[in-house]
Amino acid sequence: MAGITILDVARAAGVSTSTVSNLLNGRTGRMLPETRERVESTIKELGYRPNRAARQLRTGKPQVIGLVVPSVGNPYWGALARYLEAAALTEGYHVLLCNSERDPARERQYVDELVSDGIRGIVLCSSLPSLEHVSGLLDDGLRLVAFDRTAQADDPVGLVNVSVDNAVGAELMGEHLVSLGHRRIAFLSGAIRSVNRTERFEGFLRALERAGIARPDVVTWPGSSGAEGAFGDVEAAELGRVAATELLAGPNPPTAIFAVNDMTAIGVCRAVRDAGMEVGRDVSVAGFDDIVLAELYSPRLTTVRQPMKEMAAAAFRALHGPDEGPASQGTSLLFRPELVVRDSTAAVVA
Amino acid sequence: MAGITILDVARAAGVSTSTVSNLLNGRTGRMLPETRERVESTIKELGYRPNRAARQLRTGKPQVIGLVVPSVGNPYWGALARYLEAAALTEGYHVLLCNSERDPARERQYVDELVSDGIRGIVLCSSLPSLEHVSGLLDDGLRLVAFDRTAQADDPVGLVNVSVDNAVGAELMGEHLVSLGHRRIAFLSGAIRSVNRTERFEGFLRALERAGIARPDVVTWPGSSGAEGAFGDVEAAELGRVAATELLAGPNPPTAIFAVNDMTAIGVCRAVRDAGMEVGRDVSVAGFDDIVLAELYSPRLTTVRQPMKEMAAAAFRALHGPDEGPASQGTSLLFRPELVVRDSTAAVVA
DNA sequence: GGCTCCCGGTGTAACGATGCACTGACCATA
DNA sequence: TATGGTCAGTGCATCGTTACACCGGGAGCC
Numbered sequence: 185m186a187g188i189t190i191l192d193v194a195r196a197a198g199v200s201t202s203t204v205s206n207l208l209n210g211r212t213g214r215m216l217p218e219t220r221e222r223v224e225s226t227i228k229e230l231g232y233r234p235n236r237a238a239r240q241l242r243t244g245k246p247q248v249i250g251l252v253v254p255s256v257g258n259p260y261w262g263a264l265a266r267y268l269e270a271a272a273l274t275e276g277y278h279v280l281l282c283n284s285e286r287d288p289a290r291e292r293q294y295v296d297e298l299v300s301d302g303i304r305g306i307v308l309c310s311s312l313p314s315l316e317h318v319s320g321l322l323d324d325g326l327r328l329v330a331f332d333r334t335a336q337a338d339d340p341v342g343l344v345n346v347s348v349d350n351a352v353g354a355e356l357m358g359e360h361l362v363s364l365g366h367r368r369i370a371f372l373s374g375a376i377r378s379v380n381r382t383e384r385f386e387g388f389l390r391a392l393e394r395a396g397i398a399r400p401d402v403v404t405w406p407g408s409s410g411a412e413g414a415f416g417d418v419e420a421a422e423l424g425r426v427a428a429t430e431l432l433a434g435p436n437p438p439t440a441i442f443a444v445n446d447m448t449a450i451g452v453c454r455a456v457r458d459a460g461m462e463v464g465r466d467v468s469v470a471g472f473d474d475i476v477l478a479e480l481y482s483p484r485l486t487t488v489r490q491p492m493k494e495m496a497a498a499a500f501r502a503l504h505g506p507d508e509g510p511a512s513q514g515t516s517l518l519f520r521p522e523l524v525v526r527d528s529t530a531a532v533v534a
Numbered sequence: 535m536a537g538i539t540i541l542d543v544a545r546a547a548g549v550s551t552s553t554v555s556n557l558l559n560g561r562t563g564r565m566l567p568e569t570r571e572r573v574e575s576t577i578k579e580l581g582y583r584p585n586r587a588a589r590q591l592r593t594g595k596p597q598v599i600g601l602v603v604p605s606v607g608n609p610y611w612g613a614l615a616r617y618l619e620a621a622a623l624t625e626g627y628h629v630l631l632c633n634s635e636r637d638p639a640r641e642r643q644y645v646d647e648l649v650s651d652g653i654r655g656i657v658l659c660s661s662l663p664s665l666e667h668v669s670g671l672l673d674d675g676l677r678l679v680a681f682d683r684t685a686q687a688d689d690p691v692g693l694v695n696v697s698v699d700n701a702v703g704a705e706l707m708g709e710h711l712v713s714l715g716h717r718r719i720a721f722l723s724g725a726i727r728s729v730n731r732t733e734r735f736e737g738f739l740r741a742l743e744r745a746g747i748a749r750p751d752v753v754t755w756p757g758s759s760g761a762e763g764a765f766g767d768v769e770a771a772e773l774g775r776v777a778a779t780e781l782l783a784g785p786n787p788p789t790a791i792f793a794v795n796d797m798t799a800i801g802v803c804r805a806v807r808d809a810g811m812e813v814g815r816d817v818s819v820a821g822f823d824d825i826v827l828a829e830l831y832s833p834r835l836t837t838v839r840q841p842m843k844e845m846a847a848a849a850f851r852a853l854h855g856p857d858e859g860p861a862s863q864g865t866s867l868l869f870r871p872e873l874v875v876r877d878s879t880a881a882v883v884a
Numbered sequence: 885g886g887c888t889c890c891c892g893g894t895g896t897a898a899c900g901a902t903g904c905a906c907t908g909a910c911c912a913t914a
Numbered sequence: 915t916a917t918g919g920t921c922a923g924t925g926c927a928t929c930g931t932t933a934c935a936c937c938g939g940g941a942g943c944c
Binding site for chain 3: 915917920922924926927929932934936938941942944
Binding site for chain 2: 929930931932933
């Protein structure tokens with residue numbers, strides 16, 4: 185226990201607690217340089233660290249931001265958590281971790297709890313398409329960043345969305361597959377109810393249309409109702425496997441399959457192999473996100489990278505930075521995705 | 535902002551703040567049932583939630599535990615973070631997330647910071663073999679759980695270690711490989727400097743000795759000095775690939791390779807494939823940990839499962855529960871590992 | 885009647901940091 | 915010598931909760 189208070193510092197430096205506090209909070213305008221130095225060195229000597237609880241009690245603003253994700257067990261959210269924490273650390277902020285397990289009630293409860301604990305900045309990775317239920321909190325001064333989501337028409341004012349440009353990313357992948365000579369390309373996704381899935385699908389269609397390819401096979405899968413698998417991941421992969429198996433067994437199967445994310449793509453790869461074919465040679469498979477697994481998988485997965493580190497940093501800035509002008513409605517910070525070509529896609533064999 | 539204080543409740547219920555506080559803290563001994571019910575219903579009605587900052591300021595004990603991991607981007611630590619948070623939630627605790635990035639200085643700084651923020655319970659996933667540097671903090675009443683580590687001779691008093699029984703796990707895998715008819719089995723690991731690697735190695739040797747197999751090939755790899763890869767993961771896999779490539783190209787190559795963890799095993803699988811062989815048929819490959827990838831990888835990886843959920847719950851109990859008798863030295867909570875046989879291991883072909 | 889005991893609470897001083905409103909000293913001007 | 919104006923810092927109420935020390939009153943006992 186540190187146990188050293190601002191009073192200890194004040195006494196040791198021969199000033200009042202107010203002066204120490206003023207220094208700590210940058211109010212150094214009217215302060216003799218020598219006083220300032222004396223206090224500063226006293227702080228160092230004693231190893232004084234301000235008590236966050238007391239500070240929060242007084243100011244109402246804790247040096248903590250909340251992060252609500254479906255599950256940090258999922259590598260995608262794990263990566264976000266890692267980079268967000270790193271960004272927060274640079275400003276002396278800590279990150280409180282909350283796993284919603286994709287349960288909307290739990291997600292809402294977490295947000296309420298964080299708010300009533302005085303936390304003023306939350307990064308929310310919601311599984312809900314609408315975020316209306318938080319608009320009241322936003323009016324009360326909460327800073328909310330919705331991650332992996334783009335602005336919607338009915339978004340509450342003040343909400344900042346941070347996301348990769350899904351449409352552009354999917355378009356890049358579409359172009360890539362087309363350039364490899366593929367003409368029969370399937371888009372494989374779970375139920376397209378979330379915003380970013382819709383965007384990915386539309387970007388993909390754009391690329392194909394430009395190449396003069398008719399509307400491709402689109403396979404969506406309802407997904408199991410209710411609770412998803414342990415991480416939601418395993419289920420995504422299973423979905424890819426089941427759907428791709430059916431697709432490949434059908435008439436006129438595609439030569440390439442673009443899965444809505446890497447997990448699903450991994451399931452697709454398994455299905456391809458189960459069907460006695462080789463990924464990359466017989467069928468090209470592509471994913472989206474570029475999670476760690478994509479690089480490690482076999483074959484290494486062609487995918488679309490999200491610049492996680494930059495996105496996390498931007499999310500933190502949006503929470504912490506100065507209020508950016510008038511709170512506008514429908515703010516989206518869109519990041520440029522990057523096509524990462526690896527071994528799971530190849531030129532179509534004639 | 536909730537904004538409702540204990541005073542509001544007290545006034546509305548016609549009692550003093552002390553009574554409300556007493557109820558909140560379970561001191562209901564001398565309290566009329568009717569008073570109690572009145573206060574309780576008032577709390578509900580008003581939606582009162584105690585202010586954590588004030589509570590902490592007063593008691594010195596925040597309802598927060600710290601979690602220091604190398605990186606939550608790594609699925610293994612991500613899983614721990616997820617389950618630990620779930621366990622903490624059941625008691626109303628929150629989890630503060632810290633990524634040490636395997637930097638000992640940063641790890642130490644995080645612990646100091648958490649402690650001086652008043653946090654009294656920390657789960658530390660250290661990359662350091664010795665934890666002497668925290669013994670001072672333990673004397674001051676900090677509860678510290680070292681995760682994925684077993685007790686050492688020079689451990690500070692009061693430290694609780696939580697880990698899977700690595701020796702037993704490796705022994706199970708050794709037996710499994712032997713039972714499949716393998717006789718030339720390699721153990722593949724990065725530098726065996728950490729405690730659990732040593733234990734895995736010894737357990738593995740035990741199984742082989744019992745089967746009358748001479749000391750097997752053991753391949754360890756120094757690993758790059760300095761910073762590891764983005765997650766430490768990618769490097770582990772790379773290590774497996776490089777080492778296995780060399781091993782398979784040598785004279786009298788093993789028919790089975792037991793990698794020290796799943797990430798390394800994945801790298802081994804790649805090497806096997808690169809050498810024109812098939813995992814499971816030509817060479818058996820086994821890992822340890824049973825991270826999500828193990829199930830998803832192709833082939834599905836035979837590995838040793840750590841009961842993460844139970845381990846996380848135990849770690850939390852060790853932090854939060856009552857002081858267990860006299861603080862002893864060398865406390866280890868060891869969990870039973872489970873052999874998970876999948877597709878990457880098979881009977882040796884004659 | 886006087887005494888103690890217990891019941892069912894209540895009063896209030898902290899916990900540590902903050903920041904507004906203030907002050908004493910000094911200088912310049914009228 | 916008043917008057918005003920900086921300058922450099924200080925005094926103190928305050929945030930919401932806790933828990934120790936207290937208190938009024940009724941019961942029981944001699």
